[in-house]
Amino acid sequence: MERKLFHSVTLNLDKCKGCTTCIKHCPTEAIRVRFGKAYIIEDRCIDCGQCIRVCPHRAKSAVCDSFESLKNYRLTIALPAPSLYGQFNNLSDIGLVLTGLLRIGFDRVFEVAAAAEYLSDFTRRELLKNNSLPHPTISSACPACVRLIKHRFPELANHVLPFVAPVELAAVLARSKAVAETGLKPEEIGVFFISPCPAKVTASRLPIGISARVMDGVLSMTDVYTRLLPVLKTIGEPEITPQAGLTGIGWSVSGGEGSALLNGRYLAVDGIENVIKILEDLEDEKLPELDFIELNACTQGCVGGCLAVENPYVAKTRIRGLMKYLPVSRNKASALQDGTGKIQWQGSLESESRWALDSDMGAAMEKLLRINELANSLPGLDCGSCGAPTCRALAEDVVLGHASEEDCIFRMRERMQILSGGGEADADAYLPPPFRKCEEDRK
Amino acid sequence: MPDAIRMTFNVDGDDFAAAGTASSEVKRALKQLGMPPELVKRAAICMYEGEINMVIHADGGVASVAIRPGSVEIELRDRGPGIPDLELAMQEGYSTASEQARNLGFGAGMGLPNMKRYADELKIDTKIGVGTTVTMVLRDRTR
Numbered sequence: 001m002e003r004k005l006f007h008s009v010t011l012n013l014d015k016c017k018g019c020t021t022c023i024k025h026c027p028t029e030a031i032r033v034r035f036g037k038a039y040i041i042e043d044r045c046i047d048c049g050q051c052i053r054v055c056p057h058r059a060k061s062a063v064c065d066s067f068e069s070l071k072n073y074r075l076t077i078a079l080p081a082p083s084l085y086g087q088f089n090n091l092s093d094i095g096l097v098l099t100g101l102l103r104i105g106f107d108r109v110f111e112v113a114a115a116a117e118y119l120s121d122f123t124r125r126e127l128l129k130n131n132s133l134p135h136p137t138i139s140s141a142c143p144a145c146v147r148l149i150k151h152r153f154p155e156l157a158n159h160v161l162p163f164v165a166p167v168e169l170a171a172v173l174a175r176s177k178a179v180a181e182t183g184l185k186p187e188e189i190g191v192f193f194i195s196p197c198p199a200k201v202t203a204s205r206l207p208i209g210i211s212a213r214v215m216d217g218v219l220s221m222t223d224v225y226t227r228l229l230p231v232l233k234t235i236g237e238p239e240i241t242p243q244a245g246l247t248g249i250g251w252s253v254s255g256g257e258g259s260a261l262l263n264g265r266y267l268a269v270d271g272i273e274n275v276i277k278i279l280e281d282l283e284d285e286k287l288p289e290l291d292f293i294e295l296n297a298c299t300q301g302c303v304g305g306c307l308a309v310e311n312p313y314v315a316k317t318r319i320r321g322l323m324k325y326l327p328v329s330r331n332k333a334s335a336l337q338d339g340t341g342k343i344q345w346q347g348s349l350e351s352e353s354r355w356a357l358d359s360d361m362g363a364a365m366e367k368l369l370r371i372n373e374l375a376n377s378l379p380g381l382d383c384g385s386c387g388a389p390t391c392r393a394l395a396e397d398v399v400l401g402h403a404s405e406e407d408c409i410f411r412m413r414e415r416m417q418i419l420s421g422g423g424e425a426d427a428d429a430y431l432p433p434p435f436r437k438c439e440e441d442r443k
Numbered sequence: 444m445p446d447a448i449r450m451t452f453n454v455d456g457d458d459f460a461a462a463g464t465a466s467s468e469v470k471r472a473l474k475q476l477g478m479p480p481e482l483v484k485r486a487a488i489c490m491y492e493g494e495i496n497m498v499i500h501a502d503g504g505v506a507s508v509a510i511r512p513g514s515v516e517i518e519l520r521d522r523g524p525g526i527p528d529l530e531l532a533m534q535e536g537y538s539t540a541s542e543q544a545r546n547l548g549f550g551a552g553m554g555l556p557n558m559k560r561y562a563d564e565l566k567i568d569t570k571i572g573v574g575t576t577v578t579m580v581l582r583d584r585t586r
């Protein structure tokens with residue numbers, strides 16, 4: 001049986017120094033430091049990649065599939081994310097990148113941007129019909145945001161667009177096309193996504209809204225980029241004509257998906273902290289009247305993914321440059337056979353609140369009271385020395401049985417004072433200046 | 444089992460940027476207690492509207508919340524000017540908010556109507572020159 005939990009974001013124990021940088025930046029408070037090393041609480045991690053970006057020791061990384069696994073298939077198809085096109089300097093023709101993918105070992109290429117255009121067209125029509133879609137509709141394209149909603153905003157789960165992400169549609173279309181054209185069995189074909197982010201790796205193994213895996217692997221954009229770069233210079237004329245227009249390419253940057261709906265009443269939010277704020281406001285009905293909300297966990301959208309090579313702002317500018325010379329769209333949903341069946345989720349997004357302290361409300365109340373009391377008694381410095389991101393998080397950990405009050409360095413100080421049998425000054429002798437209490441020391 | 448979780452917040456007057464902090468904290472607590480999402484949402488809206496009202500009209504006040512299994516009680520007590528015409532104040536779109544508040548996007552005249560819409564019980568005690576106390580009870584409608 002496949003593990004129920006899988007995360008692309010992982011820790012390299014040898015490199016981790018046990019500093020508190022990642023615990024401070026994790027938007028879901030999913031990391032603690034224990035025994036000198038970071039520890040990811042798998043239940044809470046949404047694979048946003050924030051810890052990978054901030055770790056000063058490069059101890060966090062995203063597990064992707066290896067390029068070697070291409071060998072396991074008789075035919076391989078690359079699904080490049082449109083953000084890939086923003087990684088190259090002076091790229092004049094997207095066809096060059098697509099041709100490069102053939103040179104580095106793929107047999108075929110299917111652009112995710114093309115699938116994005118089918119989705120944009122399909123979603124636009126559904127929104128116009130104004131029927132069963134939730135209002136406002138929240139994009140389901142960013143898996144980190146979808147997981148965040150599932151765990152932390154259960155009330156908003158039914159607002160999420162119940163459609164597959166572009167890469168999932170691309171995988172299905174690419175495979176069936178290859179089967180039809182080659183006569184190979186579906187399992188003889190390896191479909192590989194070239195991803196800018198770890199959340200897509202997780203989503204490929206544990207898909208949301210669809211029952212089975214549609215991709216055979218997810219490759220890191222950085223890995224593919226380093227293979228592509230030397231090859232690109234050797235290509236004279238591109239052998240592949242791009243299949244997508246500016247609508248599809250635009251999905252790689254914040255605002256691309258929303259503007260493709262050709263309806264002014266959309267909001268595009270990027271950066272996980274901003275996403276959380278907007279979801280809070282939406283939950284409290286503080287937002288103006290909107291039809292669509294596009295969410296991207298990464299700054300500037302998918303180009304900001306932690307597996308991308310280029311600075312997100314530079315990549316965004318390049319994507320804009322490429323868009324100038326493209327037609328609006330090359331793919332209409334009406335051209336899809338059984339478009340609805342391929343695009344719509346089989347189920348709906350089930351919320352799984354990970355916030356409840358106990359399944360029994362009485363017990364939860366008791367725990368919350370103890371948490372409040374303990375949190376008030378802690379110094380409130382949020383220093384992170386206990387391994388939890390805030391004093392409040394430590395209080396929660398203590399009450400839930402995952403930590404001890406004495407993990408607090410100030411509590412430890414009190415104990416030292418008792419052990420040494422002396423006054424505060426004696427205890428201070430053992431402590432570094434930030435944690436000393438006595439007035440004289442300040443002078 | 445404890446009777447209720449009680450939370451008290453001092454809401455600062457004129458601090459528009461800080462308005463909403465109390466409602467966020469209440470929302471977090473309700474989610475941690477595993478309250479049904481629809482109740483969490485209604486309570487957060489009522490709390491936020493109440494908080495904003497105290498900031499805009501009454502130079503702040505005290506918000507007290509009592510959370511019990513199946514219900515949330517919110518009391519907003521201020522020493523503001525009082526509401527001269529309650530019936531008018533309850534009308535959608537009617538507002539006496541200052542120019543400053545309106546410039547910040549408040550004062551749409553939906554505060555009290557929203558509270559009425561989302562709370563299961565709403566009681567307003569108001570005295571001119573003395574202050575206003577708004578009490579709301581929200582019940583778990585899934586029970």
